[in-house]
Amino acid sequence: MTKENMEEGVNQKNVESTQMKEEKKIDEEDTKEAEKVNLTKVTTFEELLEVVGTRGKWNVLTFLMCILVAFTSPLQTLSYQFLGATPDHWCQVTPLLEANWTHQQILDLAIPFSNSTGRPENCYMRDYDYTAAAALGYQTTMKDPSAVLRNSSSLIQCSVREFNLSQYISTVVTEWDLVCERRVLYSTTQAVMQGGKLFGFVLFAYLVDALGRRPVVLVCSAISIIAGFLAAASPNIEFYIVLKFIIAAVDAGQYLGIFVFVMETCASKYRAGAGTLIVIPWAVGYMVVPGIAYVIRPWKLLQVAYTVPALYTIIYFWLLPESPRWLIDQGRYQEAFKVISWVAKVNRKPLPADQVVLAAMENIYHQKAQGKEADSATKTFTSRLLNLLKQLLSLLLISELRVRTIIVFFCWFSASMVYYGIALNATNLSTDPYLYIFLGGLLEVPSYLLLWPALIYIGRKKSLVALYLFCGLCIFSVMGLMLTYPGEAEVAKVFFSQIGKMAVTAAFQLAWMYTAELFPTKFRSLAVGQASFCARIGSTSSPYINDLLGPYTVWAPSALFGSVSLVSAALAVLLPETRHCDLPESNDFFTKTKEAGAEGREQGVVDQDEGVLNPSFVSEAGETGSQIHPRKSDTH
Template identity: 30%
Template structure:
């Protein structure tokens, strides 16, 4: 919208107001990583064996070693089996010691864990043996919550505004995040996590639109990606917090309670003036713009404000608009790109316990590498444009996963170094997708479009935890999947238009950049 672009130039495209807004929107992104990856540290594998206290009724004076020798079979490596036991019998102790027990069965009375082990999800809810699948299932249910949030809050944000949706999501994440620390059953835990995930998803996609719509053309990548560096810092904080607090309930409280501090957003968070204009709420938009100009120590020409109006009557956007002629190609390709981004990003993130080194240090490295990955995108996007960076980074992320297949398991350092490089490229391509999608979709369906892309990313996130256990059939299967999908999808980026230096479109009739900027058939 020409009038709105003129107003942004007059009030300052990246002044004090935009910087303060970026800082405000960085705070929830700083806290979101806890909800996304903390469970990895709550289900750390510990030694365990079946509870065979039944034998104490006939041998109350047995030592622990004698009890285990009589009631637990041994594996080929000489260690006690963790998931099986000898079937209980009605014999006396002398008969048991004389003849021994032969029939085995699965654990029937629970498991025993080291007494010094702090309470964790694994020990409190017995996420071992046949129940270990519940851990992967809970991660997939969390990803399903992210999908639900993208679907609901993406559309809702285009209908009722960015500000109310962000406030609602902060409230939901605060209440249910803290509630997780007090759940009595693992199924309640999974349900609460799903609700929290929906709020996390709503925050992430709303932040992108709100930042994008308040800054000038040349500052869009910088604003979005600097805000997203808070997510990288949050990941490093999760590693330190998890290392210092081993009790999972206390860890959940420490990671969730700070979100309540963001309730002051009710008084300070502005609505998107661009969105207000597209909805015909011109007077509200003028007030917000005047406040922004005052914060930037600028004055808006009265005549310019009076001219503020949509260039033409703009109808409300709908989900179906994403699949009309002008937007169909963009919608389909960007949905696939986000799916590929997510499958490789979460594939590497959730495999942190499988790389052979200390998980806390590995996670710290994963978080640390995200910071330069996001910052470097600011320069890459300005130097090379969105299309080239998106395609090349996605291709590299996939290739690194494929290379990991050929590294022997007895080389944990080499595997971890490659995984960190893969996390760098996966983070960079995901960050690029947030900027690119926000620029490709017009204002009236921007949140709906980004929400749809986020939904596809969450589908991949649901699948990622279910793909990881396939390594029991062959260790190469998970990384082969995580690597091949990005490689294939990267090639489709050739068909996308370039958006570098192009003003945001506001309705579906303006979704494509000008002809001289499109060059949809050129990649290099």
């Protein structure tokens, strides 16, 4: 061995020795720092979350991974106007087509002109003997149409239509003749999406609490992808509608599980930002919907294109953990410890000994378990069913939650009805659907971003009231323009409509976050799910209001949407403020607050303007929520 090689080996050993010493020093420092972490007095999950990090690498990456699921939802929910785009159509006159008459010749003889629409009639034709007309020829028949007239002045409704395929190559409307007497099926293709969400939010609200956030999200993601591709191969409208229902239901379960997971793994001081940013991908997907439809016109290829982005959710099978807050609430400390340890490792936060962390989790569980009644084992099917019904109705059975539950349910109902009613009202406004829906998606971004500072500096309640009020005034302005300038002032109508939609968009998103803050952990998923059920009742009615009521009285949908917005603004005044409060952990939160209110403000009275107090909230001075109350001048 040469001298140079010996010196090189010695230097290598010195480097390795130095590295080992540095690593040992870092480990010792981490151990000392971990020993300084005091978990013996931890009573809430928020306090434990502060220990493992609230804005570290894990928090940011997991948040970004989760919120991207919102991008895929509007691709299915808002696509029915493009999948079911309706070209100009008129009655199909088979004898004339077989005689090789041109479209224009058929229109001249068989189809009357509608003065109200300025176009040929869509669903009616003249009662002529078209077999005789075909035999006579176009020129002869047009010289004396009375020669083939069966009834002097009547029009007859046709059962088969002919479409102008130069406008749209293929849509679900042209595929299955969804016009005239079958038009209700076209509205049903959208209504069933909302009905599916309605069903999904009720079903998965229970399953998310019973089985956990992760398994529900994974199953829903897989079903959504499969059903999305199958919808493009639907052999008939009935099968298509069923698949659309399934897609909407599992999308609801997927979004509900992700939303609850994000809110439960987010510190209270960041919830306003998280609740706002989580829907930015929705706005992006909203804008992408008309762009994809403009490029891809055949509806089967368009349905495939709208489903492909959902393949992204496959990564959840490897990267999405279970909510540690839920695991602790279920008493599954070991599983929660694995997640918490992973979070701390990625965030480079030291943790005390395993036993200390597990003891802290057990302490959190027992704090939340105080006040819970022992649930006796039910052995019969009837008793199990009654117990399930009691759980589903628990929000209305608990007196402390009843009033706010009813108000929250109506606010969700109105927000969803108005949101989808405005978003899909391009036909009644006589405007370009591609531009109208793109503008709707574009304006969602500022509505979400402006909501963020409003929540911080104004609060939840005042923001919600103002948004509903402003939306109602804008929609009534649209109605006024329709009455004053029928068929005119298109730009003004679109302007007020989109500004009103900005307000209700922000109100809808605020309703999600506000509801999560108003209800304790035990009922949080149930509250959000049942509120979403009410929202889907509203959104299910929207396409029928626009497609069936609008053609008869063009301003009627605006009158209805504006009215429910104003009623929601009035009801929202009765809700408590939740700014600066941690997420409530148990129903005892409300009971203690109510009792404290009987003793006076010094003991923690509930003030509708200043907020509901959380006994688990700890101030910088060490005071608990029962000793202090949030001040209006405070910010996150």
